[in-house]
Amino acid sequence: MGKRMISNLITGIKDVLVYQPPDQPTPFVLVEPRTEKEEIDGEFFPSAAVTEGIRELEFMINYAKKLDTFMQKSSKDLRSKEKHEVVKKIKAEFEMIQTEWKEIKKHTIKNHSIDGMYNNTVISTDINENQNMLESIYQLPLNKDVVIRSITISDQPKIKVLIVFMDGLIDKKIINMTLLEPLMFMKNSKEHVQGEDFISFVMEECLPSGQASRVGSFREVQQAINTGDAVVFFDGAGEAVTVETKGYEHRSIGTPTTEQSVRGSQNAFTEVLRVNTALIRTMLHASDLVTEMIPIGARGHSNCAVMYIKSIANEELVEEVKRRVSSISTDIITDSGILEHFIEDFPRNPFPQTLSTERPDRVAIHLSEGRVAIFIDGSPFGHILPVSFFTLMHSSDDFSLNLYYTNMLRLVRWFGALLSLLMPGLYLAISTFHQEAIPTELLLSIAAARAQVPFPTVVEILFMEFSFELIREGGLRIPGILGSTIGIVGALILGQTAVTAKIVSPIMVIVIALTGLASYSIPDYRLASAFRLSRFVFVLLAMSMGLIGVACGFLLFIAMLCSLKSFGMPYLAPLAPKTVNGGDIIFRSPAYHQKRRPDALNTKDEIRQKNTSRTWITDSSKGGNDHE
Amino acid sequence: MNDLHPGKLGVADGIALVFGIVMPRVFLSTISNLIQQDGPILWLAMVIYTIIPLIILYMMAYVHKGITGDIFIVCQKLIGTIGAWGILLSYSIMFLSNGALILRLYSEYTLLTALPRVEFQVVIVWYAVSAGILCYLGIEALTRTSYIVMPFSIAAIGMILLLLIPFYIVYNLTPWQGNGVMQAVQTGIKGAGYNVGVLALVFLAPAFQNTRTIKKAALYALSYAGMLRVSFILVYTMVFGNAVGAEKTMPLFELARLVYLNQYLQRIEALFIVVWVVFGLLAVAGSLYVGLYLLAVLLKLPTLRPIVPLGAILIANLAMMPPDIGYVLEVDQKLITLFDVGIYVFPTLLFIMAWWKKRRGKLCTSASS
Numbered sequence: 001m002g003k004r005m006i007s008n009l010i011t012g013i014k015d016v017l018v019y020q021p022p023d024q025p026t027p028f029v030l031v032e033p034r035t036e037k038e039e040i041d042g043e044f045f046p047s048a049a050v051t052e053g054i055r056e057l058e059f060m061i062n063y064a065k066k067l068d069t070f071m072q073k074s075s076k077d078l079r080s081k082e083k084h085e086v087v088k089k090i091k092a093e094f095e096m097i098q099t100e101w102k103e104i105k106k107h108t109i110k111n112h113s114i115d116g117m118y119n120n121t122v123i124s125t126d127i128n129e130n131q132n133m134l135e136s137i138y139q140l141p142l143n144k145d146v147v148i149r150s151i152t153i154s155d156q157p158k159i160k161v162l163i164v165f166m167d168g169l170i171d172k173k174i175i176n177m178t179l180l181e182p183l184m185f186m187k188n189s190k191e192h193v194q195g196e197d198f199i200s201f202v203m204e205e206c207l208p209s210g211q212a213s214r215v216g217s218f219r220e221v222q223q224a225i226n227t228g229d230a231v232v233f234f235d236g237a238g239e240a241v242t243v244e245t246k247g248y249e250h251r252s253i254g255t256p257t258t259e260q261s262v263r264g265s266q267n268a269f270t271e272v273l274r275v276n277t278a279l280i281r282t283m284l285h286a287s288d289l290v291t292e293m294i295p296i297g298a299r300g301h302s303n304c305a306v307m308y309i310k311s312i313a314n315e316e317l318v319e320e321v322k323r324r325v326s327s328i329s330t331d332i333i334t335d336s337g338i339l340e341h342f343i344e345d346f347p348r349n350p351f352p353q354t355l356s357t358e359r360p361d362r363v364a365i366h367l368s369e370g371r372v373a374i375f376i377d378g379s380p381f382g383h384i385l386p387v388s389f390f391t392l393m394h395s396s397d398d399f400s401l402n403l404y405y406t407n408m409l410r411l412v413r414w415f416g417a418l419l420s421l422l423m424p425g426l427y428l429a430i431s432t433f434h435q436e437a438i439p440t441e442l443l444l445s446i447a448a449a450r451a452q453v454p455f456p457t458v459v460e461i462l463f464m465e466f467s468f469e470l471i472r473e474g475g476l477r478i479p480g481i482l483g484s485t486i487g488i489v490g491a492l493i494l495g496q497t498a499v500t501a502k503i504v505s506p507i508m509v510i511v512i513a514l515t516g517l518a519s520y521s522i523p524d525y526r527l528a529s530a531f532r533l534s535r536f537v538f539v540l541l542a543m544s545m546g547l548i549g550v551a552c553g554f555l556l557f558i559a560m561l562c563s564l565k566s567f568g569m570p571y572l573a574p575l576a577p578k579t580v581n582g583g584d585i586i587f588r589s590p591a592y593h594q595k596r597r598p599d600a601l602n603t604k605d606e607i608r609q610k611n612t613s614r615t616w617i618t619d620s621s622k623g624g625n626d627h628e
Numbered sequence: 629m630n631d632l633h634p635g636k637l638g639v640a641d642g643i644a645l646v647f648g649i650v651m652p653r654v655f656l657s658t659i660s661n662l663i664q665q666d667g668p669i670l671w672l673a674m675v676i677y678t679i680i681p682l683i684i685l686y687m688m689a690y691v692h693k694g695i696t697g698d699i700f701i702v703c704q705k706l707i708g709t710i711g712a713w714g715i716l717l718s719y720s721i722m723f724l725s726n727g728a729l730i731l732r733l734y735s736e737y738t739l740l741t742a743l744p745r746v747e748f749q750v751v752i753v754w755y756a757v758s759a760g761i762l763c764y765l766g767i768e769a770l771t772r773t774s775y776i777v778m779p780f781s782i783a784a785i786g787m788i789l790l791l792l793i794p795f796y797i798v799y800n801l802t803p804w805q806g807n808g809v810m811q812a813v814q815t816g817i818k819g820a821g822y823n824v825g826v827l828a829l830v831f832l833a834p835a836f837q838n839t840r841t842i843k844k845a846a847l848y849a850l851s852y853a854g855m856l857r858v859s860f861i862l863v864y865t866m867v868f869g870n871a872v873g874a875e876k877t878m879p880l881f882e883l884a885r886l887v888y889l890n891q892y893l894q895r896i897e898a899l900f901i902v903v904w905v906v907f908g909l910l911a912v913a914g915s916l917y918v919g920l921y922l923l924a925v926l927l928k929l930p931t932l933r934p935i936v937p938l939g940a941i942l943i944a945n946l947a948m949m950p951p952d953i954g955y956v957l958e959v960d961q962k963l964i965t966l967f968d969v970g971i972y973v974f975p976t977l978l979f980i981m982a983w984w985k986k987r988r989g990k991l992c993t994s995a996s997s
Contacts, residue, residue: 430898434742437898439891545754547898548742551905552758558776559762563769576772578640 059104070097120219127160127235133218134164153186160235169228171247179230179243182206199237211244226301256358258525263400265361273377277305283364294325300332307373314602317567321372336379345565350533352526353566354383355391362396370603386567390585395523398588407587414586416521420531423515424461425538425550431457433546449505458543460504464512467494573600637771637836642829642845644774647853648910649825654857655880655907656733657957664874666815667806668865671858676816678854681823684975685846688830689839691982699831700925706981713926715974720922722824722970727915728946729960731755734908736953741881742901752947755912760940762913764933767835770917774910784903789863791887800869821967826850828918916943
């Protein structure tokens, strides 16, 4: 007893004095997975997938050999020996072989699904095999999104049917009304149709769905299920039927947020591809407006729509766009911006080589000019291509407003773009290197304002530019209406206090504010970003060599633009190279004067409208019949 | 069609290329030297040395007409491989040395007018790198850039000439014979070598659409350059006169300095540095491109890009060699002899050979028939 007390006392003192780490669960560490390629004595061994593939092929070959031997032996036995015994023996052997085949099949299914990519196996006539394959592909019953509904239809003979769909992507009403109900009511019909004709019969007589098609491989099955269609498998048929049952939640059509228009259309694209293509159709009722769907992404499987007007668009251009889109080999593409990186000619160049728009009316106009539009599922922006630099400087309102007013606005835009690009650089160059260019009064005023600022002009510029970008970025991230308010307040307070604290001169605030304002006059957001980026380069050039640096930089800037191409079309067309002026470059001519489509697009039909597009002018009769 | 011969250059590209190479000298000290030599009739020399290169170009177009292929193949067929090597190497040296000389002159004048505290080597390297990048982007980018910025540059010069109207003294143009008509004709004939740049069109013929494009481009480029030169010289003479004009080392800069509109627009010469740089840089890049192109043709290189940095380093080093501006001007005076060989001797030789071969071919055909 006393011994135990002493022992407890010692343990208690030990517990108090000696640090005991608290009881904690073993921390989780994300370890690097074992690499597939292992190097042993400098020799590389094939990856697990390759080894598995080889093993699988060996199985199949052995099985084929065994089957061949069995068939030869059976045929020999059937000819020579007593039939009854032989049949029994053959039956037993056949069952063994069949069991072996099932084992091999199970193994191959497991292998096919390990990489998560699409399985291109053909659909089996055995519905249980198909179910096993689907369970293996979709990781059932672990995965709760995919539903496999098994029903039996028709009385004579009874046919087992599997209906597979992705919960959440489908409309349950459609499934019930157009799939389950008609198929289940088939029990009462006395039709006796079998085999391939049975599928045709079901499609023609029992499925009241707008879109239903036959598929033969699991790749097509997966593509259908993953995009919200239901797939119906029939026992004994080597094909399945996909039925359109899409019904997922999506944003309704709204107004454009980045390309607002005063007088133009107020519709904007949504995240649903089919809604977007339909929106264009509502604007452009051309029969030869083609929408081709190209699936992209081995895992994501997004549909990419390529739209063009067959009788206008250059065939080579269309083929090239389709070639580039279809040859994308990646996991997933969820945004039009990512798609752009994969297909543009110069992905490292900050200047946009496609026109990204959320407006169906812009897409319709450009399609009618002979361009190609591409959309990706899940993105509310479409790409128009090829485009020139001048197209990016056009706004959606340009043709909704008066000719002269539009041209004045365009001039303002071009002036704004130049200011946005060069103003800080020019100010730095002139105020640092070429003061003689500044009128004396202004020079004195600048000198007085700068007298108490302890930093060189370039530091002032970089500080203010950085602050401006910070306010812009912060304003974007702050949610809702607060964003713009805080942006304005931040800019005002920061500018005012920076001047009061004599960190920057007042004229610098004017320069940066004007530059920032000018950059917003560029209609394309990505083009404005490229200009902003280039502006920093011009500041550095001005810092190094004054006006000489700016002049050299500007020349190289133009040369860079001249060497750019958007899907084979020169970026500065129709200015460089000089091509036929369509009447809409820097300034625009009246709509009725724009007789030709853009020459650089090399369209099939170059003429947009007749020379006398306003026939009422040449028409001799004035007024209506009422006056006669 | 390959990287060297895009085959898409048009008239505008040709005009820009030639104009870019031949024009900048008018803004350098060349005019001051010539006005001292010829007096007020210098404009006539300018007219002559615009017409002669045009005739030479038409002769070369005739040479090129019957033979398909690049300039090396043309020369090889007419005067053999060694002769072709000799001629094209000489032309390559001419263009590269022209580029180096313009590079040095513009760098020197940049120091004088804009950046007095900078080392001239830094300016040379700066220009050489910029010209190298222009060449690296290719002939299409070079010519297209040229014809986008040229109209603005020419308009700016035209504006200076117009704003100087209050300073025009028409009497400065008298006596109209200057130091003698023959003297002006001689200067014109001797100075035609400065327009050797027009032959760039013939050398780069496969890059152009057809012979008509080349002829048209040469005609327009030389006409525009001639008109601008004559106007510039007339204004320069009217403003400064014969004696003062000969003293000025930077004619355009000196003219721009005189412009006074009001107290806010009185020192526009500082802003005209931009125009100055544009002209200089395009001339250096054009000369560098043509010089390297000829080397690429001789060495049968599939592309020009790998040798562009080497070419830029080469002309930068050449430009740094002369010890002072006086020596540079001396070299400039001597180099005109080499350019004259390029404008008179080689084209005439090739023309005679082509004419003789075509005549012999015709005779053989008629004899056999």
